[in-house]
Amino acid sequence: MITHYLFPHTYKKFGLLLIVLFTPLLILNWIEVFEFSFLIDTSPMTNSISGIVKNNGDYNLEVFLSTVLIGLTLISFSKFRIEDELTNYLRSKALFYAFTIELLCVLFSIWSFHGINFALVMCYFTLLPLVLYTLLLHFFYYYYQFKNK
Amino acid sequence: MKNTLKVHRAQHAITQEELANAIAVSRQSIHAIESGKFVPSTILALKLAHYFNVSVEALFILEKRD
Numbered sequence: 001m002i003t004h005y006l007f008p009h010t011y012k013k014f015g016l017l018l019i020v021l022f023t024p025l026l027i028l029n030w031i032e033v034f035e036f037s038f039l040i041d042t043s044p045m046t047n048s049i050s051g052i053v054k055n056n057g058d059y060n061l062e063v064f065l066s067t068v069l070i071g072l073t074l075i076s077f078s079k080f081r082i083e084d085e086l087t088n089y090l091r092s093k094a095l096f097y098a099f100t101i102e103l104l105c106v107l108f109s110i111w112s113f114h115g116i117n118f119a120l121v122m123c124y125f126t127l128l129p130l131v132l133y134t135l136l137l138h139f140f141y142y143y144y145q146f147k148n149k
Numbered sequence: 150m151k152n153t154l155k156v157h158r159a160q161h162a163i164t165q166e167e168l169a170n171a172i173a174v175s176r177q178s179i180h181a182i183e184s185g186k187f188v189p190s191t192i193l194a195l196k197l198a199h200y201f202n203v204s205v206e207a208l209f210i211l212e213k214r215d
Binding site for chain 1: 193
């Protein structure tokens with residue numbers, strides 16, 4: 001696995017900081033958006049916090065969600081303190097399992113409750129890695145086979 | 150694949166941490182190799198062999214199931 005393009009190790013801490021700061025705000029914002037606002041205390045003391053997380057026609061939800069995703073990206077694609085063969089192997093293994101589980105979840109969602117329209121949308125976002133994986137795997141396989149002749 | 154890394158490390162009286170620092174890998178890697186959970190690449194196997202001044206075959210032994 002190519003690790004030259006990974007972020008430096010210190011970025012991991014920055015990603016963790018973003019997640020710790022923005023996940024509670026994201027959860028509170030979701031509660032507000034999905035009309036569970038009775039869960040938020042509206043007493044004068046907490047009005048300032050409530051004002052931050054309310055989705056008053058702004059893009060709070062999108063901002064919080066994007067920030068958490070950036071945090072996760074920084075954590076996932078930052079180097080470990082010592083980046084060696086074992087970490088490369090574990091990275092590949094984790095990526096393989098994540099990809100497989102995600103694919104199963106999508107297929108289950110299509111089959112169980114979302115239907116074929118969801119499948120058409122997900123083709124662009126989720127099933128694309130499967131198509132790319134299959135194409136790239138066979139390309140590399142036949143490329144090496146051709147090169148060895 | 151079996152390996153005699155732990156034996157060689159004991160003979161040289163060095164810790165996993167010291168061996169890891171000497172060949173620029175993490176201590177977890179040494180532990181994973183010693184416990185047979187991770188098979189190192191040829192480069193790492195050669196580095197380990199050079200460090201202990203033995204052949205790779207003396208460190209790593211193929212089993213029948215391999």
